[in-house]
Amino acid sequence: MPHIALPDFFTLRTVSWANDSVRMIDQTALPGRLSYLNLTRPEEVARAIRTMVVRGAPAIGVAAAMGLALAVTHSKQNDFRSLLKEIDSSAALLRSTRPTAVNLFWGIDRILKVARASGSVAKAKEAVRAEAKRMEEEDVAVNKRLGRAGAALISDGDTVLTQCNAGALATVGYGTALGVIRAAVEQGKLVKVLVPETRPALQGSRLTAFELVSDGIDCTLISDTAVGHMISLGRVDKVVVGADRITRDGYVFNKIGTYQEAVLAQRHGVPFYPAAPRSTFDLTRTHDQITIEERGADEVVKVRGRRIAPKGVRVANPAFDMTPPELVTAIITDRGLIAAPSEESISQVMS
Numbered sequence: 286m287p288h289i290a291l292p293d294f295f296t297l298r299t300v301s302w303a304n305d306s307v308r309m310i311d312q313t314a315l316p317g318r319l320s321y322l323n324l325t326r327p328e329e330v331a332r333a334i335r336t337m338v339v340r341g342a343p344a345i346g347v348a349a350a351m352g353l354a355l356a357v358t359h360s361k362q363n364d365f366r367s368l369l370k371e372i373d374s375s376a377a378l379l380r381s382t383r384p385t386a387v388n389l390f391w392g393i394d395r396i397l398k399v400a401r402a403s404g405s406v407a408k409a410k411e412a413v414r415a416e417a418k419r420m421e422e423e424d425v426a427v428n429k430r431l432g433r434a435g436a437a438l439i440s441d442g443d444t445v446l447t448q449c450n451a452g453a454l455a456t457v458g459y460g461t462a463l464g465v466i467r468a469a470v471e472q473g474k475l476v477k478v479l480v481p482e483t484r485p486a487l488q489g490s491r492l493t494a495f496e497l498v499s500d501g502i503d504c505t506l507i508s509d510t511a512v513g514h515m516i517s518l519g520r521v522d523k524v525v526v527g528a529d530r531i532t533r534d535g536y537v538f539n540k541i542g543t544y545q546e547a548v549l550a551q552r553h554g555v556p557f558y559p560a561a562p563r564s565t566f567d568l569t570r571t572h573d574q575i576t577i578e579e580r581g582a583d584e585v586v587k588v589r590g591r592r593i594a595p596k597g598v599r600v601a602n603p604a605f606d607m608t609p610p611e612l613v614t615a616i617i618t619d620r621g622l623i624a625a626p627s628e629e630s631i632s633q634v635m636s
């Protein structure tokens with residue numbers, strides 16, 4: 286693997302609005318190459334989300350919002366109603382990219398609302414640019430707040446197990462689960478992180494390990510199959526993961542493999558904490574109404590393009606799983622902790 290200068294993930298931006306274009310890190314090239322794409326069309330942003338050039342719930346929410354902002358900014362329409370029609374079709378395309386993370390829909394709706402309320406083409410262009418930039422800044426501020434709330438749960442010397450990548454690369458910056466770890470490190474605590482590789486797309490080894498090594502945070506990469514063994518040996522003090530959607534009844538949808546961590550954590554008396562901002566909460570739906578994305582077979586039968594399974598084998602590739610609230614010790618949010626989450630406590634904090 287070629288040597289690349291290690292970036293500082295405490296300050297790096299995964300997605301940003303720059304000169305009326307969307308600048309994003311190409312996450313498919315990591316950890317080998319840190320390169321940026323400059324996108325100017327909503328179709329390009331939709332493709333980037335679908336192919337996981339950008340991934341992670343908050344990051345795709347902001348990217349989709351910016352994709353829609355591109356549609357408004359670069360539209361040739363002179364008439365306001367025609368502009369709204371045009372952006373409705375871009376919104377539909379962006380919505381179709383990935384079904385599980387609710388942040389995607391939150392981001393699109395936020396830009397649509399601003400555009401609709403603006404009243405003219407000129408005002409729409411001005412207002413959506415400002416909103417896109419605001420969402421970028423807000424994301425980092427929210428993660429830092431969430432990080433500080435969660436850091437209170439982390440003791441000096443803890444080993445924290447995570448899953449997938451809920452770091453700076455899954456957000457505009459700083460991260461949610463890794464934001465908690467960064468905040469604890471900033472408070473002077475020694476924190477060790479256990480990073481499962483997270484098959485099939487390997488966000489743990491490619492992205493989380495890369496972030497933590499870059500920032501000099503102590504981490505150990507393990508195979509997904511080692512999780513139960515490490516917990517059973519007492520090598521995990523806390524589990525902190527991200528979330529793609531938390532439904533009104535307290536079910537946590539996150540990267541496949543999260544549920545087994547939660548079950549094992551409970552079996553061994555280890556606290557289990559999902560960390561998520563307000564934009565990840567879906568107060569309108571219950572767990573039985575959520576679509577879990579099923580991705581292509583290639584991710585499973587191949588590792589980084591190389592085939593590892595026989596041709597003709599049947600494959601199932603659910604990208605997310607669902608953890609019920611009874612396995613959750615507390616949810617860490619930018620509005621504080623929700624201990625023993627329930628429909629009532631979630632609606633109290635999030636409404």
Ligand code: MRU
Nearest residue numbers: 340341342451455461527528540
């Ligand atoms: O398929 P991905 O890589 O988009 O899945 C990402 C996750 O599951 C993250 O844990 C989740 O989005 C939280 S990110 C702060």
